Amino acid sequence: MLNKVFNVQNPFWQFMSVIFDLFLLNIMWLISCIPLITIGPATTAAFYTLIQRERKEDTSLWKDYVHSFKTNLRQGMLIGILVTLLGAFLALDIYMCRISGHGIYTFFMFFFGIIFIFWAITSLYIFPILAKFERKTKDIFIWAFTLSIKNITSTFTMMLVIVAGLWMCHILPGLIFIMFGLIFQYCATVCTGIFKPYLPKPWYLEDPDYQAEHNIKPDQTYSDFDEASFYGYDPKEVEKLLHEDSEK
Numbered sequence: 001m002l003n004k005v006f007n008v009q010n011p012f013w014q015f016m017s018v019i020f021d022l023f024l025l026n027i028m029w030l031i032s033c034i035p036l037i038t039i040g041p042a043t044t045a046a047f048y049t050l051i052q053r054e055r056k057e058d059t060s061l062w063k064d065y066v067h068s069f070k071t072n073l074r075q076g077m078l079i080g081i082l083v084t085l086l087g088a089f090l091a092l093d094i095y096m097c098r099i100s101g102h103g104i105y106t107f108f109m110f111f112f113g114i115i116f117i118f119w120a121i122t123s124l125y126i127f128p129i130l131a132k133f134e135r136k137t138k139d140i141f142i143w144a145f146t147l148s149i150k151n152i153t154s155t156f157t158m159m160l161v162i163v164a165g166l167w168m169c170h171i172l173p174g175l176i177f178i179m180f181g182l183i184f185q186y187c188a189t190v191c192t193g194i195f196k197p198y199l200p201k202p203w204y205l206e207d208p209d210y211q212a213e214h215n216i217k218p219d220q221t222y223s224d225f226d227e228a229s230f231y232g233y234d235p236k237e238v239e240k241l242l243h244e245d246s247e248k
Contacts (some may be wrong), residue, residue: 025046026178026179026181029045031186037077040078041073044066044076044127044131045066046065046181047127047187048068049061049127050188051195054192058125072131073158079137083126087116093112094112097109118148122145122148123144124143124158128188134197148219154190158190165179
């Protein structure tokens with residue numbers, strides 16, 4: 001009886017292990033964000049770590065996080081500053097229009113509000129894309145906007161999770177030490193599914209022994225294996241993207 005309770009394979013302890021890892025990731029992210037200008041690379045590193053884990057390509061929490069933080073430091077800082085400035089500009093415009101009165105100000109308040117929504121949903125994909133793909137900053141913004149519209153249901157689900165998480169932190173400030181980790185985990189899981197057709201095979205799927213054990217044919221493509229067509233993607237387009245995109 002006791003052996004079962006204290007067995008590390010026990011679902012309860014596996015769940016607690018995941019929660020503890022998310023707690024550590026949360027702390028690392030908070031510390032990395034202290035200079036403020038490093039919020040971009042810190043967020044990128046958090047997504048990289050969790051997406052690696054979702055794809056079962058992770059090495060260790062600390063190594064994956066540090067690797068991504070260093071790799072994406074410059075571009076992450078630039079993108080983070082651009083995203084923050086744009087969001088602050090739009091929020092300020094909405095506030096100024098709201099306190100300025102009615103008439104034309106009401107129109108501009110709704111106008112900037114719509115742009116703010118597009119800014120918010122695009123921002124959801126910017127750092128996950130940076131975490132897993134080598135692309136120019138302009139292309140990252142364009143692709144993030146495209147994915148946010150193409151996967152609109154997932155986009156708004158992630159938005160609801162983020163808003164709910166921030167609201168809970170407002171009610172119970174102590175949740176700040178775990179809530180961001182939970183939010184990152186949910187968004188990373190969603191983004192991993194969205195990115196599937198664009199990523200090359202995980203390294204272990206190239207292993208002949210693994211292929212034999214799981215009955216995977218040597219000539220089977222990643223799009224075939226993960227049923228990319230189920231998600232509405234053209235298999236030929238997927239194969240083209242697999243040759244164009246290189247995973248970090």
